[in-house]
Amino acid sequence: MKLFVIKIGGNVIDDAGALDAFLASFAQIEGYKILIHGGGKIATKIGEQIGVESKYINGRRITDDATIDLVTMVYGGLVNKKVVAQLQVKGVNAIGLTGADGNIIPATKRPVKDVDFGWVGDVETSQLNVENLKLFLDAGLTPVFAPLTHDEQGHILNTNADTIASSLAVALSPDYNVRLIYCFEKKGVLESIEDESSVITHINKAKYAQLLSEQKLFEGILPKLDNAFAAIDAGVSEVLIGDAKDLLQNTRSETSGTLITK
Amino acid sequence: MKLFVIKIGGNVIDDAGALDAFLASFAQIEGYKILIHGGGKIATKIGEQIGVESKYINGRRITDDATIDLVTMVYGGLVNKKVVAQLQVKGVNAIGLTGADGNIIPATKRPVKDVDFGWVGDVETSQLNVENLKLFLDAGLTPVFAPLTHDEQGHILNTNADTIASSLAVALSPDYNVRLIYCFEKKGVLESIEDESSVITHINKAKYAQLLSEQKLFEGILPKLDNAFAAIDAGVSEVLIGDAKDLLQNTRSETSGTLITK
Numbered sequence: 468m469k470l471f472v473i474k475i476g477g478n479v480i481d482d483a484g485a486l487d488a489f490l491a492s493f494a495q496i497e498g499y500k501i502l503i504h505g506g507g508k509i510a511t512k513i514g515e516q517i518g519v520e521s522k523y524i525n526g527r528r529i530t531d532d533a534t535i536d537l538v539t540m541v542y543g544g545l546v547n548k549k550v551v552a553q554l555q556v557k558g559v560n561a562i563g564l565t566g567a568d569g570n571i572i573p574a575t576k577r578p579v580k581d582v583d584f585g586w587v588g589d590v591e592t593s594q595l596n597v598e599n600l601k602l603f604l605d606a607g608l609t610p611v612f613a614p615l616t617h618d619e620q621g622h623i624l625n626t627n628a629d630t631i632a633s634s635l636a637v638a639l640s641p642d643y644n645v646r647l648i649y650c651f652e653k654k655g656v657l658e659s660i661e662d663e664s665s666v667i668t669h670i671n672k673a674k675y676a677q678l679l680s681e682q683k684l685f686e687g688i689l690p691k692l693d694n695a696f697a698a699i700d701a702g703v704s705e706v707l708i709g710d711a712k713d714l715l716q717n718t719r720s721e722t723s724g725t726l727i728t729k
Numbered sequence: 730m731k732l733f734v735i736k737i738g739g740n741v742i743d744d745a746g747a748l749d750a751f752l753a754s755f756a757q758i759e760g761y762k763i764l765i766h767g768g769g770k771i772a773t774k775i776g777e778q779i780g781v782e783s784k785y786i787n788g789r790r791i792t793d794d795a796t797i798d799l800v801t802m803v804y805g806g807l808v809n810k811k812v813v814a815q816l817q818v819k820g821v822n823a824i825g826l827t828g829a830d831g832n833i834i835p836a837t838k839r840p841v842k843d844v845d846f847g848w849v850g851d852v853e854t855s856q857l858n859v860e861n862l863k864l865f866l867d868a869g870l871t872p873v874f875a876p877l878t879h880d881e882q883g884h885i886l887n888t889n890a891d892t893i894a895s896s897l898a899v900a901l902s903p904d905y906n907v908r909l910i911y912c913f914e915k916k917g918v919l920e921s922i923e924d925e926s927s928v929i930t931h932i933n934k935a936k937y938a939q940l941l942s943e944q945k946l947f948e949g950i951l952p953k954l955d956n957a958f959a960a961i962d963a964g965v966s967e968v969l970i971g972d973a974k975d976l977l978q979n980t981r982s983e984t985s986g987t988l989i990t991k
Contacts, residue, residue, distance in 0.1 A: 513779060513802075516778060516779040516780065517775060517778040517779055518778065536807055539806050539807050539810050539811070540775075540802040540803060540806040540807040541802060541806065542806070543805075543806040543807075543809075543810045544801050544802040544803065544804070544805040544806020544807060544809070544810075545798055545801050545802040545805075545806060547805075547806070548801050548805045548806075548827055548829055548830075548877070548885055549801070549885065551827075551829045551830055551879075552829045552879045552883050552884060552885050553883045555829060555832055555879060555881060555883070556881060556882050556883040560831060560832055561829075561830070561831075562826075562830045562831045563826075563827070563829070563830050564824075564825075565810055565813075565825070567810060567813045567814045567817060567823075567825070568810075568813055568823070568824040568825050569822060569823075569824045569870055570817055570822055598868075599868055599870065602864065602868055606860075606861055606864055608831055608861065615810070617813075617814045617817060619817060619818060620818050621814050621815045621817070621818040622814060623810055623811070623814050
């Protein structure tokens with residue numbers, strides 16, 4: 468059974484028109500699907516209004532007490548429930564979730580070494596409880612995840628949406644033929660960063676080794692590709708990196724983005 | 730099969746100690762249970778910080794665009810997910826929901842007559858979709874509802890928590906023996922408003938008629954009792970009005986609050 472695990476980033480969340488178009492495409496996907504959304508700039512904006520400053524160390528956000536309340540409100544409430552309501556009107560029986568709900572994604576508060584990142588959760592894929600998620604899918608429900616988990620000690624934790632998406636994809640791989648789709652701001656992995664038409668339509672491990680040796684790839688894409696192959700090594704059938712606007716095309720066998728396989 | 734549908738108000742939500750004690754009692758209830766929480770003053774407080782004024786007409790809150798976003802954040806995100814995380818640590822496999830999730834509680838935006846209440850939803854109990862809720866209960870999940878519904882046209886609606894509780898209780902009555910418990914700030918319905926020990930432990934319709942004719946009841950309690958009998962006429966087995974602190978006692982056959990039956 469095919470399952471699409473789809474992650475959209477904050478840039479789509481922040482743009483009402485782009486979000487609506489994306490959700491319309493998402494609604495048209497047949498069969499099992501799960502959506503994971505990022506946060507968007509709205510949390511920063513509301514944070515400024517209530518006096519919660521965004522704090523960063525080495526480019527990584529620090530989630531203090533005030534910040535976890537902020538993102539719980541904005542990601543888990545405002546963004547998540549708006550997406551659910553908008554999917555419902557498009558005929559998708561969506562159910563909004565965090566990793567705390569049904570204890571689907573327990574996580575560990577990141578240990579303090581040099582930096583205390585605060586209420587940030589690291590996920591161990593083997594700890595996920597996806598039984599109820601399968602039940603939801605079978606009941607015709609479409610789970611929509613905010614990028615939040617919990618520590619099983621009463622605290623909500625901030626967790627990277629890409630990580631939630633890949634963890635869910637891996638945990639569901641024994642039961643489904645999973646295509647994990649990362650929507651981002653480009654058409655796919657490009658051979659030439661300046662040329663949007665230079666999408667590499669298919670990368671397997673051999674091809675990746677070749678591209679690396681030729682030093683053809685833009686450095687920023689390497690972590691995404693490493694994560695994609697990690698997901699594939701852990702059981703995910705296919706990973707697709709592509710533009711949110713091309714979502715429907717990217718659920719098919721001929722994709723316009725970059726399909727990554729073993 | 731017994732099912733407890735339990736509503737707690739904002740006064741418990743606003744008091745961390747009271748909430749923790751309440752959730753500890755809630756966790757000890759065996760069998761099927763559903764929690765519905767009110768909002769609390771935290772929405773007003775955060776509203777002031779982000780410049781959303783509370784507007785009232787004839788004592789009833791007006792839910793404009795900014796206010797529905799505020800309560801979606803605070804009720805649907807901050808309060809709901811905190812309660813879920815705190816129940817998880819107490820061994821309850823809670824799942825936080827609004828009426829939009831799984832389309833469980835579709836509602837109608839209140840028609841504008843003399844007053845435009847804004848994004849406020851009126852619920853028609855016969856429209857509820859509780860099939861998935863039964864599935865959740867059977868899977869060992871405990872639903873926790875924020876006082877929000879949706880209009881099936883893409884908008885979240887603000888809905889009275891008492892109404893959500895009674896609607897869920899009625900809609901689940903064909904499948905469960907439902908006790909609907911309203912936690913409020915007194916021990917129960919009092920014969921004498923100044924005397925907390927004057928709880929009337931049992932009211933049926935005959936007794937209610939008698940109390941009314943004797944003009945013994947405090948006027949403020951009459952709407953609550955009318956709503957309770959409306960729920961009972963619609964199929965709910967028992968309604969209990971009592972103190973949040975007495976929750977466990979009020980799930981038993983000998984209650985410390987007021988048990989209302991046909």
